[in-house]
Amino acid sequence: MAIDCEFRESPEMKDLATRIINRKSEVGYIDVNDVLFLQEYETKPPANARCYRLLGHPIQAFRPETFCIVFYEANIDHMSPQQRALLMLHELMHIPPTGDKLIDHNIKDFSEIIGYGGTDWSRSGRIVPDILEG
Ligand SMILES: [Zn+2]
Numbered sequence: 001m002a003i004d005c006e007f008r009e010s011p012e013m014k015d016l017a018t019r020i021i022n023r024k025s026e027v028g029y030i031d032v033n034d035v036l037f038l039q040e041y042e043t044k045p046p047a048n049a050r051c052y053r054l055l056g057h058p059i060q061a062f063r064p065e066t067f068c069i070v071f072y073e074a075n076i077d078h079m080s081p082q083q084r085a086l087l088m089l090h091e092l093m094h095i096p097p098t099g100d101k102l103i104d105h106n107i108k109d110f111s112e113i114i115g116y117g118g119t120d121w122s123r124s125g126r127i128v129p130d131i132l133e134g
Pocket residue numbers: 090091094105
């Protein structure tokens with residue numbers, strides 16, 4: 001049976017990433033043009049988004065980016081703009097300052113850096129701090 005995926009390149013997510021990179025020094029080293037931003041609309045994997053390293057992947061015959069972040073819209077369509085910004089910050093933090101090896105969660109506590117304790121920040125209806133404000 002075929003896997004029914006629907007990927008779209010996302011200028012909106014790239015724009016959100018640009019605003020966060022300009023604002024948050026934790027990810028200020030990231031070149032937004034080195035990241036391919038995709039939204040996927042059909043599947044519901046056990047993740048809201050995933051960060052990939054494209055180096056050495058055949059897709060590099062077609063794309064210049066080193067990294068790719070996929071957002072699973074079927075899982076995150078309930079999120080507020082503030083929650084999406086937190087999710088984006090989280091995913092950007094997987095991209096390393098040097099080299100091309102993705103940063104894993106075990107290096108630092110991501111939620112601590114994001115400044116919002118609690119693991120249920122991504123649930124429907126949760127009010128979270130606006131990292132793009134102030
Ligand atoms: Zn993560």
